[in-house]
Each structure stands twice: as structure tokens, then as C-alpha cells.
Amino acid sequence: ADPDLRTRIIMNEMDQAALQATVRRAALESRGNAGPSATTSIMKNANMKIAQDRAELTLEFMGHQGLGWEGSDFATEELSAVRGWLSGKAGSIYGGSNEVQSNIISKRILGLPDLTQSR
Template sequence: DEAKAGQGLGAASSIFKYYGTELNKRRNELNLAALGEQALGWEGEAYGDGQVSRDWLRSKGNSIEGGTSEIQLNIIAKRVLGLPDE
């Protein structure tokens, strides 16, 4: 609604981006930890698909794109919680 009214995306987008990317990172880290060596994509003597490790690496990039999680937390602190600058 804020974007349609020409007010920009607002702090809600920072909240969604932060929680979405952090949840994605944690999900991929859990998947990688659960699969262990199998997540690397080795199938016998040949290199396999490796989708799990690619997803894990991609989740790291997602947390940087559009502002790092730290930047998103600063936006939330200032705009939502009304905290002063550092």
C-alpha cells in the first residue's frame, strides 16, 4: 500500500527482507549439516549435482543483495523502533 501511494516501500520491506534471508540461510545451513559430505555432490567416483551446496552458497548472496542483514537491522531499529543513530 505504501508503494502504491508513492511513499516508497517503508520499513516493512526491511523486516521481510531480513527475516526471509535469515530463514533461508538457516534452512540451507540445516540441510547442509544434515546431509554432511553427501551435500557436496559426490556420487561414487564422479561429481554429482551438488544442488544443496549451491543453494547454501546462493543463500549467502541473498543476504547481501539489497542491503546486508546488518543494514536491514539498522533500518528496522531507526524506522520501526525509533532508536537513535549509533
């Protein structure tokens, strides 16, 4: 019933499809290369953003049932969605923060200076 939420869900689906196509293309292009390229950092950032957005949309769609951590008032799927959302937040930290990945992108692709050395 919420057109804004519906639009954001569709946009997330489109972002996911575009990322999957990009991953397939990058895999084909990388055949024969010695190691991962800077494209890996770009895809890592994009994938994390898409996954976090999807988790947040899921919780928004669930309404107050998306607030549970434990208890019989919440279904297993609801608890799993909340824990998945929180886990996704942690994943962007232990997987290498977006700032670190963006610094790698700026140095390897754009040839910009290391931003962490100027501080």
C-alpha cells in the same frame, strides 16, 4: 532418526509459513501507500534468515554428500544444494547486510538514532 534435526526442520517450516502470512497481510495493508515501508526491511531480514537456515538444514541432512562442489561422486541435486547455500550467504551481503537492514528498522520503526553515525 535425529529428533533435534526433525524439530529444527519443522521450526523452519513454521517460520516460513508465518513469514508468508505476514507478507500477505503487509501487501493487503500497503494498498494505496506510496512506497515501501520499514516492514520491507523486517521481511527482508526474516526471509534471508529463514532461507539460510533451510539451506544449512539441507546440507546437514545430506551429510557428507552436502560437501561437494564438483565431481561425479555428487548428484546434480547435491551440487545444487551446496551452491544454493553459498549463494544465500552472498545474497545477504549484496542484498544489504542484516546490520544495514536492522539500522533502517531501528530508525524508521523505533525512531532510534542512526547507529552508523556514532562510529
